[in-house]
Amino acid sequence: MITGARTWPRLCGVDLEVPLADGTTRRYVNLDCAASTPALDAVVSAVNQALPWYSSVHRGAGHLSQVSTRLYExxxxxxxxxxxxRPDDSVVFVRNTTDAINHLAACLRVPSGSTVLTTEIEHHANMLPWRRLGSVEHLPPPRSAAALLESMDAALRAAAGRVAVVAVTGASNVTGEVMPVGAMAQLAHRHGAIISVDAAQLAPHRTIDMATMDVDCLAFSGHKMYAPFGAGALVVRTALVADAEPLLAGGGAVDFVTVDDVLWTGMPDRLEAGSPNVIGAIALGVAATTLSAAGMERIAGHERELLARADRGLAGLRGVNRLRLWDHPDVDRLGVVTFTVDGMHHALVAAALSAEHAIGVRHGCFCAHPYITQLLGIDAVAADSVRISLRRGERAGIPGAVRASFSIGTTEHDIDVLIGALDELITHGPRLAYRQDEHTGDFLPLGDARTWPRFDGLPPLETAGHTAGCGQF
Ligand SMILES: Cc1ncc(COP(=O)(O)O)c(C=O)c1O
Known part of the structure; x- marks a missing residue:
C-alpha cells in the first residue's frame, strides 16, 4: 500500500493547474523528476527565513556576514x-553535478599514461570532463551488476595499475538501474585506482554512505534533490585535491597573491573561488536534512511501489517498448520508466501528454547519447546520418525515447493518469493535429489555446525564445 504524497514533506507547486491546448486547465502531473524536482516547501521556507540575514560570507565583520557564514558552513x-x-573529506559547493565533475577532473593529478575507466551508460557530465584528464576506457553496457563487476575487474587487471580513476554513475538516468557502488569501490581500490561516483540520480533516491561504500569522490545536484537554487556538491577526500591547481582561479581560493605567484588556500575554499552561492548551499543543506528525516529507505520503498505500478500499467499497453539495461525482477531500479511507442515520434508522445493531459515527461536522448543509441539499436551508419542532420541544424529525425520519472510527491494516481493517457494515445492517436518544428524537433499542437503565466519583473513569456536548450537532448 503506497502511503500517498500527503505523508511526505510537501513540495512547492504540487497542486498547480496548467492549461491544456484546448483552453481548459488541469492539475499538473510532474513525471520529469529525474531531470529536476520541484522545491521542497521546507527549502523555500528556509530560504525565505535566511534571505533577510543574507550578506557576504567568510570575510565580512558585520553581524549579517557572520550569520550568513554560519548558515553556509x-x-x-x-x-x-x-x-x-568522513572527517577527512571536503564538501565543496558547486553549481551542479556537471560542475562538480569538471572541477574534479581538472584538479586530480594522475601519473602520466594513466587511464580513466568508465562505462558507456554514463551521462555526458560523467563522460566528457574525464576526456580532458587523459585517456578514457569505456566498458560496454553490462548485462547485469555481476557482469559489470566482472568486466571492470578484467579491465583493471589488463591495465595493470594504469587506471587512476574509476568514474561511474550511481544509477542510470536513462533506465534507472542502481549500480553496485560499494563493490565497484572495492574493485577500484584493489587495483590502486580511486572511485568517483556521479550521484546526480542516486542522491535523491537512495541512502549514500561514502564511508561504508568507500567512495572517494561524489558529485550531485541540488535541483534534482528538491533544492533548485543553483547549488550542487562535490564531496572528495581532501588529500586527493589538497595540492591541486583549482579549475577556477580568483578571490576566496587563495592565501596570498603577488604579481608573479599565487599561494592557493586549503580545502574546501581552494575549489570555491568567487562569491559562493550561499542561498543555494542553504537550500541544499535543508533538502539534505529534510530527506534524511523523511527516511531515504522509506523514499526508496515508495518509489519502488510506484515503479511496480507503472511497470504493470505499461506491460498492458500494446506497442510500448521498455528500454532497460537489466531486466531481472530483483534489479534495484529508481522510479524511472523509459520507453518508445511504435509508430509515434518520441517528441509527439511527450507533446501530446503535455498538451492534452497536463503530464510532464522528458523525451530525447537524456544527455547519454552513447547509451541511448545502443538501447535503440542505432548502428554506425544511422549515427552518421544523425550527425549530418544535426550539422544542418535539423532535429526532426533525432532518435530518442520518452522517460517518466518520479519523486516523493508522485502518487499512484499520477501513475494511473500516465497509463490512461498513453492508452488513449496509442488506441486513438493524438486528439489534436501537430506540426513538427524542424529546428527543435518539437511537436506543436495546431490551434493551441494555452497561455503563459505572468511573472512580475520579467518580460512576457510570449516574447521569450524557446530554442535555447537544444543541446539538452
Ligand atoms: C546521472 C546524471 N549525471 C549527471 C547529470 C548532470 O546533472 P546537472 O545537469 O545537474 O549537472 C545528470 C542530469 O540529468 C544525470 O542524470
Whole structure:
C-alpha cells in the first residue's frame, strides 16, 4: 500500500493547474523528476527565513556576514552528513553535478599514461570532463551488476595499475538501474585506482554512505534533490585535491597573491573561488536534512511501489517498448520508466501528454547519447546520418525515447493518469493535429489555446525564445 504524497514533506507547486491546448486547465502531473524536482516547501521556507540575514560570507565583520557564514558552513555540514562524508573529506559547493565533475577532473593529478575507466551508460557530465584528464576506457553496457563487476575487474587487471580513476554513475538516468557502488569501490581500490561516483540520480533516491561504500569522490545536484537554487556538491577526500591547481582561479581560493605567484588556500575554499552561492548551499543543506528525516529507505520503498505500478500499467499497453539495461525482477531500479511507442515520434508522445493531459515527461536522448543509441539499436551508419542532420541544424529525425520519472510527491494516481493517457494515445492517436518544428524537433499542437503565466519583473513569456536548450537532448 503506497502511503500517498500527503505523508511526505510537501513540495512547492504540487497542486498547480496548467492549461491544456484546448483552453481548459488541469492539475499538473510532474513525471520529469529525474531531470529536476520541484522545491521542497521546507527549502523555500528556509530560504525565505535566511534571505533577510543574507550578506557576504567568510570575510565580512558585520553581524549579517557572520550569520550568513554560519548558515553556509552549517549547510556544508548537513550535506556532508547526508552522504556519510568522513572527517577527512571536503564538501565543496558547486553549481551542479556537471560542475562538480569538471572541477574534479581538472584538479586530480594522475601519473602520466594513466587511464580513466568508465562505462558507456554514463551521462555526458560523467563522460566528457574525464576526456580532458587523459585517456578514457569505456566498458560496454553490462548485462547485469555481476557482469559489470566482472568486466571492470578484467579491465583493471589488463591495465595493470594504469587506471587512476574509476568514474561511474550511481544509477542510470536513462533506465534507472542502481549500480553496485560499494563493490565497484572495492574493485577500484584493489587495483590502486580511486572511485568517483556521479550521484546526480542516486542522491535523491537512495541512502549514500561514502564511508561504508568507500567512495572517494561524489558529485550531485541540488535541483534534482528538491533544492533548485543553483547549488550542487562535490564531496572528495581532501588529500586527493589538497595540492591541486583549482579549475577556477580568483578571490576566496587563495592565501596570498603577488604579481608573479599565487599561494592557493586549503580545502574546501581552494575549489570555491568567487562569491559562493550561499542561498543555494542553504537550500541544499535543508533538502539534505529534510530527506534524511523523511527516511531515504522509506523514499526508496515508495518509489519502488510506484515503479511496480507503472511497470504493470505499461506491460498492458500494446506497442510500448521498455528500454532497460537489466531486466531481472530483483534489479534495484529508481522510479524511472523509459520507453518508445511504435509508430509515434518520441517528441509527439511527450507533446501530446503535455498538451492534452497536463503530464510532464522528458523525451530525447537524456544527455547519454552513447547509451541511448545502443538501447535503440542505432548502428554506425544511422549515427552518421544523425550527425549530418544535426550539422544542418535539423532535429526532426533525432532518435530518442520518452522517460517518466518520479519523486516523493508522485502518487499512484499520477501513475494511473500516465497509463490512461498513453492508452488513449496509442488506441486513438493524438486528439489534436501537430506540426513538427524542424529546428527543435518539437511537436506543436495546431490551434493551441494555452497561455503563459505572468511573472512580475520579467518580460512576457510570449516574447521569450524557446530554442535555447537544444543541446539538452
Ligand atoms: C546521472 C546524471 N549525471 C549527471 C547529470 C548532470 O546533472 P546537472 O545537469 O545537474 O549537472 C545528470 C542530469 O540529468 C544525470 O542524470
Amino acid at each position: 552549517s549547510a556544508r555540514q548537513a550535506v556532508g552528513d547526508f552522504v556519510g562524508a
